[in-house]
Amino acid sequence: MLTRSVLLNRAAPLSDAERGRLETAIADVRTFRAGETAVRQDTPIQVSLLLVEGFMTRHVDARDGKRHLVAVHVPGDFVDLHAFTLKQLDHDVGALTDVSVAVFTHESLEKILVDDAALAKRLWFITMLDAAQHRQWIYRLSSLTALQRVAHFLCETHARLLAVGQVRAHGFTLPMTQSDIGEVCSLTNVHVSRVLRDLREMGLCQLRSSQVQILDIQGLVTAGLFEPGYLYLNPHVASQAVGHNGDFHDR
Structure with a gap:
C-alpha cells in the first residue's frame, strides 16, 4: 500500500x-x-x-x-x-x-x-x-510579485513531487487549470496566462495540457525566490530541487 x-x-x-x-x-x-x-x-x-x-x-x-x-x-x-x-x-x-x-x-x-x-x-x-x-503560502501571497508567486509555487510542487518519485523527463504532471493556479497565487486567470507566457519566453518552464516542463531549474528557483528549507527535504532531494545535484529530475 x-x-x-x-x-x-x-x-x-x-x-x-x-x-x-x-x-x-x-x-x-x-x-x-x-x-x-x-x-x-x-x-x-x-x-x-x-x-x-x-x-x-x-x-x-x-x-x-x-x-x-x-x-x-x-x-x-x-x-x-x-x-x-x-x-x-x-x-x-x-x-x-x-x-x-x-x-x-x-x-x-x-x-x-x-x-x-x-x-x-x-x-x-x-x-x-x-x-x-x-x-x-502566506509569505508567497503577501510578499512576492505575480511572476515570483507562480514560479515559487511551481518550484514547491516540483520539490514535493521529486520527494515521492513523481518527476520524470524534466517535468511533472500538474492537474490544475489556470484558474486553479490563480486561486493558489491570488491572481486572475488572465494574469496567470501572462505570467506563464513570460516564464516560457524567459526559457524557465512551460505548462501544456497539465504537464510542466522545467527548462532551467536554477533560473526558475531564482525567479521565484524559492528556498526549500521549509519543506524539510532530505539533503539529496533538497539539492535536486534547486538544481545543485547533476540531473536533478530523475531519481
Missing part, C-alpha cells in the same frame, strides 16, 4: 518497521472522483486520510459562493491529520483528480500514540510540516 516513495519528503524516511506499522493501521482504502468532496467543513470526523494516488486540495467556500484554495496535496500527504485532535475541519478537502486514499481511524492513531513514541513523533512532525507550508 505505502510504496517506498510515499513519505520520503521528510528529513529521514520511514523505517521498514514504521512503514509496516502504518500499513497495519490502515482500516480501508477509498477512492474519490475528481471534483468530489472527501471531507466536509464542520462535519464530525473519526478518521484521517493519507493520499496515496492523485492530487487533493483544501478549500474554503466564501459567503459569496467563491471557492478559495488554501492547500494542494500530493501523494504521501496526510490531508487531514490535524482532525485527529480537532475532530472536525474549518475547510473542505476535495479531490482535484481521481484519488486513492488510505483511511486511518482515530482509534488506530491513538494506539500508535500510546504504543510507539517514535512513530507518534513522526506524525506530529507531519502536522508541523503542514504548518510550515501554510506559513510559506
Whole structure:
C-alpha cells in the first residue's frame, strides 16, 4: 500500500518497521472522483486520510459562493491529520483528480500514540510540516510579485513531487487549470496566462495540457525566490530541487 516513495519528503524516511506499522493501521482504502468532496467543513470526523494516488486540495467556500484554495496535496500527504485532535475541519478537502486514499481511524492513531513514541513523533512532525507550508503560502501571497508567486509555487510542487518519485523527463504532471493556479497565487486567470507566457519566453518552464516542463531549474528557483528549507527535504532531494545535484529530475 505505502510504496517506498510515499513519505520520503521528510528529513529521514520511514523505517521498514514504521512503514509496516502504518500499513497495519490502515482500516480501508477509498477512492474519490475528481471534483468530489472527501471531507466536509464542520462535519464530525473519526478518521484521517493519507493520499496515496492523485492530487487533493483544501478549500474554503466564501459567503459569496467563491471557492478559495488554501492547500494542494500530493501523494504521501496526510490531508487531514490535524482532525485527529480537532475532530472536525474549518475547510473542505476535495479531490482535484481521481484519488486513492488510505483511511486511518482515530482509534488506530491513538494506539500508535500510546504504543510507539517514535512513530507518534513522526506524525506530529507531519502536522508541523503542514504548518510550515501554510506559513510559506502566506509569505508567497503577501510578499512576492505575480511572476515570483507562480514560479515559487511551481518550484514547491516540483520539490514535493521529486520527494515521492513523481518527476520524470524534466517535468511533472500538474492537474490544475489556470484558474486553479490563480486561486493558489491570488491572481486572475488572465494574469496567470501572462505570467506563464513570460516564464516560457524567459526559457524557465512551460505548462501544456497539465504537464510542466522545467527548462532551467536554477533560473526558475531564482525567479521565484524559492528556498526549500521549509519543506524539510532530505539533503539529496533538497539539492535536486534547486538544481545543485547533476540531473536533478530523475531519481
